[in-house]
Amino acid sequence: MKCYDCDVTGNEGTVAIGVCRRCGLVVCPDHGRVTQVLVHRTSGVGKASSDRPARRVLCSPCHSAERPH
Template identity: 55%
Template sequence: MKCYDCALSGRSDTTAIGVCTRCGLVICRDHGRVTRTVIHQSRGTGASTTGRPARRAVCQTCYGAEYPG
């Protein structure tokens, strides 16, 4: 698969490395960002988050919307 942002700019030589977890577009290494997220699980009255954050891939547009500035 080819990166969506690269295809828009006319580049066809990039290979996608993931899918944005927010919008679902295919992203390459240049246009993707890997962020951390806390996993929440329903466990009754016990802890609802895991001890380690998980990772997720997002595109530049979604990253900019989540982390402005």
């Protein structure tokens, strides 16, 4: 698979590392942003289970769009 951002800029030979969770485009390490998010799991009664870090891949436009100002 080819990175979309590299493809539109004519940059050949890059290896994609993931798929943007928001727009679904394929991204390379240069154009993708891998972030760690904490998934909060609440279990009805009793003590809550531990928060587990999860990974999420976003392309740079989606990453900047989600970034709070």
